[in-house]
Amino acid sequence: MTSRTIGDRLRPWGGIFAGTFGAGFAHQLGVDSTLQDCTVGSPLIVTIATIAGLVIVGGGAFASWTVYSAEGETAPRRFIAGVSLMTAALFAIAVILPFIAAMLIPRCWQ
Numbered sequence: 303m304t305s306r307t308i309g310d311r312l313r314p315w316g317g318i319f320a321g322t323f324g325a326g327f328a329h330q331l332g333v334d335s336t337l338q339d340c341t342v343g344s345p346l347i348v349t350i351a352t353i354a355g356l357v358i359v360g361g362g363a364f365a366s367w368t369v370y371s372a373e374g375e376t377a378p379r380r381f382i383a384g385v386s387l388m389t390a391a392l393f394a395i396a397v398i399l400p401f402i403a404a405m406l407i408p409r410c411w412q
Contacts, residue, residue, distance in 0.1 A: 314383040317362045317393075324357070324358030356397055363386075
């Protein structure tokens with residue numbers, strides 16, 4: 303029986319784990335800057351939060367892609383990586399759509 307490192311065991315789940323963190327980070331920073339305290343909010347903060355969230359989600363998706371596209375991977379790991387990639391795509395949409403809404407409907411920056 304071969305032992306794998308923790309990073310190798312978690313790599314198929316990267317899109318789910320990192321996607322959750324990235325979407326949550328972008329959402330919290332965006333909401334805090336636009337809805338909770340309009341005195342410190344600006345389009346720059348929302349843009350930085352969106353880019354950071356997308357980078358985190360993309361990193362997790364890339365980790366899952368390395369497992370999904372690798373030859374010699376077991377079927378369960380490929381399945382988990384595929385589901386994780388689809389989940390990362392949903393998280394990316396969840397980061398992008400509020401950004402578009404914040405830019406089109408500026409509540410604080412009127």
